[in-house]
Structures are given as C-alpha cells and as structure tokens.
Amino acid sequence: MKTQQKIFMNRELSWLKFNERVLEEAENREVPLCERLTFASIYQSNLDEFFMVRVGSLIDQMLLDKNMKENKTKMTPQEQIDAIIPQVQKLNRRKDSVYEEMMDSLKEHNIHLVNFQKISKKESEYLRAYFQAEIAPLISPTIIGKRQPFPFLKNKEIYAVAVLETKNGKEKLGIIPCGNETFDRLINISGKDAYMLSEEMILHYVPRIFKGYHVKAKTLIRITRNADIDADSMYDEDLDYRDFMVELIKKRKKLAPVRMELSREMDGEIIDLLCEYLELERKYVFYTQTPLDLSFVFKIQDILRKETELFFEKRVPQRSPQFNEEMPIMDQIEKEDKLLSYPYESMRPFLKMLQEAAEDKDVVSIKMTLYRVAKQSKIIASLIEAAENGKDVTILVELKARFDEENNIEWSRQLEDAGCRVIYGLDGYKVHSKLCLVTRKKKGKVSYITQIGTGNYNEKTSRLYTDLSLMTANVDIALEAAEVFQALSMGETVEETDHLLVAPHCLQNKVIHMIDREIEHAKAGEPAYIGLKMNSLTDKKIMEKLIKASKAGVKIDMVIRGICCLIPGVKGETDNIQVRSIVGRYLEHSRIYIFGTKGREKVYIASADFMTRNTLRRVEVAVPIYNTDIKMQLIEMFITMLSDNVKAREEDHNGNYKIPKNQDTPLNSQEFFYKQAYLNAENVNS
Structure with missing residues (x-):
C-alpha cells in the first residue's frame, strides 16, 4: 500500500497541480502584464469546470457509495474532497495576491478599479446618477419571505445578497441578480481612467434598492452547479437523440450547487442560512478578495491593446513548406504524406483540401467526425457545399462534447438541412477521434485522402492550441478509416486493426503490446525507449506496464501538460521515467507516441490521451507515421x-x-517552433 501511494498520485490532486502551473504564469513577471491577466482568468475558469465536473462527480459518488475507492491511491470520494478543499483555498489566496499586484501595475497604464471608500464627492455624484439612470431600472430585487421563496440562482452568475432589518427588528434576506446583458459590466467613470464593476456598484447602492430597511450586511455571491450528467444512462430511446440532448442541457443548468463563492465575509448564521436554502454543505463555501468572475480582464486588454509591450509579440500561423498553395492540395497529398503543425503553421491547406473535395466532380464521398468546431466554421460550409453538389457526405457530430453541445446541435441541424447524413455518436461511447476520409473515383479508379489529427477542426482554436494533422493517400490507412466510419454508421466499434490504433478495442491493448516489446529489448541488453506526449495520464493498466518497463531498464520520457497520476523518479520503481509539463502561451494539445530506438522506432500521432475514458470509453484514433521525413520531424x-x-x-x-x-541556453519550445515556422515560410516565399 505504501509503495503504491509513492508511485501514484490522485487524479484530482494532480489536476490541481496543473492549475497551479497555470497560476504560476499569472505570477510570472517575465510574462507581459495583460497576458498575466489572461492566465489568472484561465485559472479561474479551469477551477469552475473542475468543481462542475470533477467535484460534482465525487459528490455524486458519495451519494452512491461513500466507501467507493479510486484505483490508484485508494482514496474515497470524501477523502478526495477533504484533500481538494484546502488545496483550492491555498491556491485562491495566491490568486488573490497576484490579482492585487496586477491591478496595482495597471495603474501605471491609467487603469484602476474604483474603491468607493476613496472616491471624490464629484465621482460619487456621477456614480449615483449613473446607477439611477442606467442600472436601477433594469435590476430585479427579491426579498425572501412567505410569499416569495428563495429564487433559483443560475450557474456562475453573480448575485448581491443583503441582510435586511425591518423597523420592528426582524431580519430578511434580499437578493439581486447582477448579470444583465443590457448594461456594461466594466463601467467607465465619466471618461476617466477609473472603472467599476457593475456588481460592485449594485452592492454599494443596496440601501437605495431596499428602501425602508436597514442593511446589516451585504456580499456578492456566485454559485457553481454540478454539470456531471451521464447522458447515456439517462437516454430515453423514445426521444429523438438531438431533442434529448437539448433537454439534457436544460437539466444541467438546474443541477445541485457544489460551491458558493463570497466576496465579503458574512455572519456564520447567514452563511448557514444560504447553505440551507441551497442545500450545500458549509465546507463548499469559499471567500475571495478578487472579483467573482475575471472575464472582465479581456475588456481591460481591449482598452490597452495599443500598448504592445503589455502583450506577447504578435504571432501569425505561417505557410507550411510542405504545400504549394497555388496547386491542388489533394494532388500534392497523393504524391506524398503531409503534416501540419498548429498553431505554428496555417490550417489553410486542410481547409483548401476540404473545399477542393466539395467542388471536385470526381469526389464521390466525404466522411468526417466532428467534436468541436468554430461558431463561424469554414469546415461546415465546405461540407454543406459538398452535399449540395450531390456528394455523399456522412458526418458524425458528437452531441456529448461537454459544454459545446448547443453549438453542435445547431450545426447538426444545418448539415441535415443541406442533405448530409448526420450520425449522433454511439451508446456508451463518445466519438473523440479527428478523422476525415475523402473518396475519389476517376476513370474507374478509386483513390483516397485520409486526414487524421490530434485535434482541431476549429479555425479559432487552431491558432491557440498545439495540434498535429496528417494528410495521406495511403490506401491501407484509408481502408481502415473506412472501417471506422462503417462501424460508426451501424452504431458499432472497430474490433481489430492492422495499422491504426482505434479505441475502445484496439488502442490500449496495442500500446501495451508495444511497451512489452521495449521491455523485451531491454531484457536482452539492447537499448529500449518510449516517448509520450499527451494531455493526461491516468490509465492504470498502461501506467503499471510503464513501471514494469522502467524496472526493466527502458528509458521513458513523457511530456504531459495536465494530469499525471504516475510519479517519476521513485527509487526501484520509476527511476527511468522522466515527466515534464509545458504550460505556456499556447495550450499543448498534440499527442505523440514513440516506441523504439533510432532505426526501429514506431511513431504515432493520436486524438487519445492515456486516460481510461479515452482508451476504453471513447472512439479514438492514432495513426502510424510511415513517411520517414515526417517521422524525423516529430x-x-x-x-x-x-x-x-x-x-x-x-x-x-x-x-x-x-x-x-x-546552465543550458534558455529554450522556450513554443517560441522555437514559431521562429522555425517563420524561417521556413521565408524560405518558401524566397
């Protein structure tokens, strides 16, 4: 038991360590000031999702079986929550501290948030007039009483709460929603460099809202609600699946609270009362000195946009040297495999390839899996055009892509209206693969273009996430991709493959087989190597095999951005394992698997992390790299x-x-790859 605890880390605690690395970027004074604000906001939004999904899941587990233990550190749900809460409190204190520091630094750039205690009489008069004219008419206050029950508080919305005393000494609770799209959240005070958040203004003028009451105490609160719904377990077969997902989204917005944040400390009895109304345990209450929603920092960035020293140096995805964009893209892929590396290289060749396929009279079909796409998607536009041009277009739209469901539901309607065949995923499995297959028939001869990526069918995130996209005319890969689509069309999964690794049946087992092969080389006294790049590592079966490989003498390097449940460097266990996490300007999202030493290495790019949910509960695809130049590049x-x-x-x-x-020369890998992309583009243009 003791040995296991040294080798494995709890998944949730490992995730908190990842979010700490995000917070460190906000604390890093070498990062430009406005970019530090972004990292602080990302830290907060990450934490929101963590409570909505992971903490929500742990609370649900406690209701089902409080003695249930996770398989790595054997912690119960309660033990995990008890470990999470103090860590979150500790990190939030750091967030409060760095936020205050950043706000002080913004004053040097003529931006400061108003403190009502320090404003002049003239400013006070302006704010009062502004409140009365612009905000007061639009708010809807509620006083809790026999005739007015406690209102439903929306997920992640900010509310002003006031303890009100009547003239006869009775206490009541007043609540005011502070979110309203008709007035600005960041309010400029009479054209000066001073700003105020609308919720702070509402809170300040609570006495004017609840006239006739004495305001004994007041605070801003924000509720985070559980979002962990198992769509498959709730599915009603009598409903259209898309209609079912629409109802599911509505249901999620009403789930139980899992956290309450307060901007000011309140009397314990009031906190207990709020918790009672919300059916929330007191331990899930958090005080914070920073605004309850940091998304307003992007408005501040817009104001300061001309001060370029406050931002990262501008970078634009570059032209790939592998493509001549003046010539047909599909013809170039048929001659040789191509690889795009986002965000360093532009997504244009892939978009152009898809548009060519939509217009090419010889293209008979396009098949594609869609997980997350942009709101203004050129990919969707090309698919719609292809269908309207009479091509057989089959699209799997994953309606269970968490927090993107509404966007995907709308796209699925538009695709269907255009004549595309739309599949909505599988029972029990999310389809997370990034797979596109174009079939051409020319003079009776059939040819294929297959694109397989680590992510990004989204023009916007392709400029922010690091991802890889392989395009190949390899027939073996195409035929197996066709098998994947055929299985999906029948609501099934692929049972066996020779080239692709396809979860849930042909990925984990094949990865373990390749690890075993490296163990055999090491036991034979030969050099053995495994290199893995991914977002998360939690799959215990794979981790146990990696430990075995380490013990056998296999050298293992891993670049894992987020959760890593395997602890490296433990004597006698994981001595030969090295783990690194890169958290920088761009979100590391690409997955690379390398098995074997130079000359015999097998290299894959994949949509799958080594998490049990990816390896056994999703449809994921990893593709082998057969082109020697691309293999060396990776x-x-x-x-x-x-x-x-x-x-x-x-x-x-x-x-x-x-x-x-x-003592090595400083190397920022993301900056290195961008400089390389610029140099390559210059060479192409010259």
Missing part, C-alpha cells in the same frame, strides 16, 4: 520539448513540479 519536435527549460516544469519523485535548473 521526433525532433519531441526532443525540443524535452529540452524546454523556460516553460517546462519537471516533476520530481515527490510529485512536485519545478522549472529545470541548468
């Missing part, structure tokens, strides 16, 4: 990421992350 990228000593943190044998201390 290995070099991986080596560069291992050498990052600016944005990478190295995990030690205690599970703590630190920036590597060495």
Whole structure:
C-alpha cells in the first residue's frame, strides 16, 4: 500500500497541480502584464469546470457509495474532497495576491478599479446618477419571505445578497441578480481612467434598492452547479437523440450547487442560512478578495491593446513548406504524406483540401467526425457545399462534447438541412477521434485522402492550441478509416486493426503490446525507449506496464501538460521515467507516441490521451507515421520539448513540479517552433 501511494498520485490532486502551473504564469513577471491577466482568468475558469465536473462527480459518488475507492491511491470520494478543499483555498489566496499586484501595475497604464471608500464627492455624484439612470431600472430585487421563496440562482452568475432589518427588528434576506446583458459590466467613470464593476456598484447602492430597511450586511455571491450528467444512462430511446440532448442541457443548468463563492465575509448564521436554502454543505463555501468572475480582464486588454509591450509579440500561423498553395492540395497529398503543425503553421491547406473535395466532380464521398468546431466554421460550409453538389457526405457530430453541445446541435441541424447524413455518436461511447476520409473515383479508379489529427477542426482554436494533422493517400490507412466510419454508421466499434490504433478495442491493448516489446529489448541488453506526449495520464493498466518497463531498464520520457497520476523518479520503481509539463502561451494539445530506438522506432500521432475514458470509453484514433521525413520531424519536435527549460516544469519523485535548473541556453519550445515556422515560410516565399 505504501509503495503504491509513492508511485501514484490522485487524479484530482494532480489536476490541481496543473492549475497551479497555470497560476504560476499569472505570477510570472517575465510574462507581459495583460497576458498575466489572461492566465489568472484561465485559472479561474479551469477551477469552475473542475468543481462542475470533477467535484460534482465525487459528490455524486458519495451519494452512491461513500466507501467507493479510486484505483490508484485508494482514496474515497470524501477523502478526495477533504484533500481538494484546502488545496483550492491555498491556491485562491495566491490568486488573490497576484490579482492585487496586477491591478496595482495597471495603474501605471491609467487603469484602476474604483474603491468607493476613496472616491471624490464629484465621482460619487456621477456614480449615483449613473446607477439611477442606467442600472436601477433594469435590476430585479427579491426579498425572501412567505410569499416569495428563495429564487433559483443560475450557474456562475453573480448575485448581491443583503441582510435586511425591518423597523420592528426582524431580519430578511434580499437578493439581486447582477448579470444583465443590457448594461456594461466594466463601467467607465465619466471618461476617466477609473472603472467599476457593475456588481460592485449594485452592492454599494443596496440601501437605495431596499428602501425602508436597514442593511446589516451585504456580499456578492456566485454559485457553481454540478454539470456531471451521464447522458447515456439517462437516454430515453423514445426521444429523438438531438431533442434529448437539448433537454439534457436544460437539466444541467438546474443541477445541485457544489460551491458558493463570497466576496465579503458574512455572519456564520447567514452563511448557514444560504447553505440551507441551497442545500450545500458549509465546507463548499469559499471567500475571495478578487472579483467573482475575471472575464472582465479581456475588456481591460481591449482598452490597452495599443500598448504592445503589455502583450506577447504578435504571432501569425505561417505557410507550411510542405504545400504549394497555388496547386491542388489533394494532388500534392497523393504524391506524398503531409503534416501540419498548429498553431505554428496555417490550417489553410486542410481547409483548401476540404473545399477542393466539395467542388471536385470526381469526389464521390466525404466522411468526417466532428467534436468541436468554430461558431463561424469554414469546415461546415465546405461540407454543406459538398452535399449540395450531390456528394455523399456522412458526418458524425458528437452531441456529448461537454459544454459545446448547443453549438453542435445547431450545426447538426444545418448539415441535415443541406442533405448530409448526420450520425449522433454511439451508446456508451463518445466519438473523440479527428478523422476525415475523402473518396475519389476517376476513370474507374478509386483513390483516397485520409486526414487524421490530434485535434482541431476549429479555425479559432487552431491558432491557440498545439495540434498535429496528417494528410495521406495511403490506401491501407484509408481502408481502415473506412472501417471506422462503417462501424460508426451501424452504431458499432472497430474490433481489430492492422495499422491504426482505434479505441475502445484496439488502442490500449496495442500500446501495451508495444511497451512489452521495449521491455523485451531491454531484457536482452539492447537499448529500449518510449516517448509520450499527451494531455493526461491516468490509465492504470498502461501506467503499471510503464513501471514494469522502467524496472526493466527502458528509458521513458513523457511530456504531459495536465494530469499525471504516475510519479517519476521513485527509487526501484520509476527511476527511468522522466515527466515534464509545458504550460505556456499556447495550450499543448498534440499527442505523440514513440516506441523504439533510432532505426526501429514506431511513431504515432493520436486524438487519445492515456486516460481510461479515452482508451476504453471513447472512439479514438492514432495513426502510424510511415513517411520517414515526417517521422524525423516529430521526433525532433519531441526532443525540443524535452529540452524546454523556460516553460517546462519537471516533476520530481515527490510529485512536485519545478522549472529545470541548468546552465543550458534558455529554450522556450513554443517560441522555437514559431521562429522555425517563420524561417521556413521565408524560405518558401524566397
């Protein structure tokens, strides 16, 4: 038991360590000020989702079986929550501290948020007049009483709460929703450099709202609600699946609260009363000195946009040297495999390939899986055009893509209206693969273009996330991709493959087989190697095999951005495993698997992390890289990421992350890849 606890880390605690690395970027004074604001906002929004999904799931588990234990550290749901809460409180204190520091720094750039205690009489008069004219008519206050029950508080909305005393000494509770799209949240005070948040203004003028009462105490609150709904377990077969998902989204908005945040400390009895109304335990109440929603920082960034030193240097995705964009893209892919690396290289060749397929009279069909797409999607436009041009277009739209369901529901309607065949995923499995298959028939001969990626059928996030996209005319890969689509069309999953790794049946087992092969090489006294790049590692079966490989002498390097439940460097167990996490300007999202040493290495790119949900409960696809140049390119990228000593943190044998201390020349891998992309584009243009 003791040994297990040293080797494995609890998933939720590992995630909190990841969000701590995000917070460190907000604390890092070498990061431009406005970008630090972004990281603070990301930290907060990450934490929102963590409570909505992960903490919500743990609370549900406690209701089902409080003695249930997770399989790595054997912690019960209660033990996990008891470990999570103090960690969150500790991190939030750091967030409060860095927020105050950043706000002080903004004053040097003529931006400051008003403190009502420090404003002049003239400013006070202006604010009062503004409130009366612009905000007061639009708010809807409620006083809780026999005739007015406690209102439903929306997820992540801000409310002003006041303890009101009547003339005869009785106490009542007043609640005011502070969110309203008709007035600005960040209010400029009479054209000056001073700003105020609308919820702070509402809170300040609570006495004017509840006239006839004495305001004994007041605060802003924000509720986070559980969002962890198992769509498959709730599915009613008598409903249209799309209609069912619409109802499910409505239901999620009304789930039980899992957290309450307060901007000011209140009397314990009032907190207890709020918790009673919300059916929330007191331990899920958090005080914070920062605004309850930091999304307003993006408005501040817009105001300061001309002060370029406050932002990262502008970077634009570059033209890939692998493509001549003046020539047909599909013809170039038929000659040789191509790889795009986002955000360093532009997504244009893939978009152009899809548009060519929509217009090409020889293209007979396009098949594609869609998980997340942009709101203004050129990909969707090309698919619609293809269908309208008479092509057989089959699209799997994953309606269970968490928090993107509404967007995907709307796209599925438009695709169907255009004549596309739309599939809505599988019972019990999310379809997370990034797969596109174009079939051409020319002079009786059939050919294929297959695109397989690590993510990003989204023009917007392709500029923010690091992802890889392979395009190939390889027939073996195409035929297996066709098998994947055929299985999906019948509501089934692929049972066996020779080239692709396809979860849920042909990925985990094949990965374990390749690890076993490296163990055999190590036992034979030969060099053995495994290199893995992904977002998260939680699959216990794979981790146990990696431990076995480490013990056998296999060298294992892993670049894991987020959750890593395997602790490296533990003597006699994981001595040969190194783990690094890169948290920088761009979200690391690409997945690369490398098995074997130079000359015999197998290299894959994939949509799957090594999480049980990916390896066994989703349809995921990893594609082997057969082109030697692309294989070498990916290995070099991986080596560069291992050498990052600016944005990478190295995990030690205690599970703590630190920036590597060495005498090497500073290397920020993301900046390196962008500089390389600019140089490559210059060479192409010249």
